[in-house]
Amino acid sequence: MMKAFADERIGAGEKRLVVDLEACTGMDSTFMGTLAGMASKLSAVDSGKLQIASADERNRRSLEDLGLDFLMEINPPDAIWQNKLNATRSELKPIGTTAAADPRTSGLHVLEAHRKLSALNEKNEQAFSAVVSMLEKETASDTKSLEAGRQTQS
Numbered sequence: 001m002m003k004a005f006a007d008e009r010i011g012a013g014e015k016r017l018v019v020d021l022e023a024c025t026g027m028d029s030t031f032m033g034t035l036a037g038m039a040s041k042l043s044a045v046d047s048g049k050l051q052i053a054s055a056d057e058r059n060r061r062s063l064e065d066l067g068l069d070f071l072m073e074i075n076p077p078d079a080i081w082q083n084k085l086n087a088t089r090s091e092l093k094p095i096g097t098t099a100a101a102d103p104r105t106s107g108l109h110v111l112e113a114h115r116k117l118s119a120l121n122e123k124n125e126q127a128f129s130a131v132v133s134m135l136e137k138e139t140a141s142d143t144k145s146l147e148a149g150r151q152t153q154s
Contacts, residue, residue, distance in 0.1 A: 003109065005095065006038045015048045018081055020089065022054035027062055029128070033113025035063075036120065039071035051076055053085060067120045111135040 006017055017038060021027075035050065042048030050072040055063065060074055073079070081088060114132050118125045 001095075003034050003037065006041070010038075010041050010045065010048075015042070015045055016051060017042060017049075018051045018053050018079075020053040020085070021056070021059050022089070024055075024059055027059060029066075029117060029131075030110050030113045032063065032066055032068060033115075033117045034109075036066075036068055036071055036116040037113065039068070040116065043071065049073060051079055051081075053079075053081070066117055066124055071120075107135065107139045111139050 002019075009017060019035065019038075035052075039050040042050050052063070052072055052074045055074050060069075063069055063072075063074055076082070111132065114128050114135060118128045118132055
């Protein structure tokens with residue numbers, strides 16, 4: 001859902017997205033790969049930036065360990081939203097649906113996220129190569145199935 005929302009906002013011309021990690025007690029590699037994908041799409045936009053709010057020491061270290069601090073701004077002290085964070089949080093409302101995602105697209109999303117992480121640096125490529133290989137095998141039939149479905153709809 002976060003990826004779809006980010007894609008929609010970037011497509012609408014947003015140049016800055018802020019991900020608030022205040023309630024985040026830990027992140028997995030898929031989530032961090034999704035952040036990397038969002039940051040990459042934003043950096044392709046003129047002056048686009050992904051900014052991370054309220055990353056505690058553990059989350060900051062996780063992002064930095066994978067090299068994501070080169071793609072995004074983590075707790076930027078001069079961000080325009082920095083003094084309005086609590087007010088902004090109080091105005092947030094849930095969006096979208098909590099319906100279960102298609103397992104085929106979920107698997108492809110996990111693969112894409114790990115490919116993004118692997119592409120960042122050699123250390124990540126080595127760390128995630130087995131995961132990417134396994135996911136490529138697991139999602140090969142999903143990719144074909146989704147492509148066939150798209151062709152049928154055309």
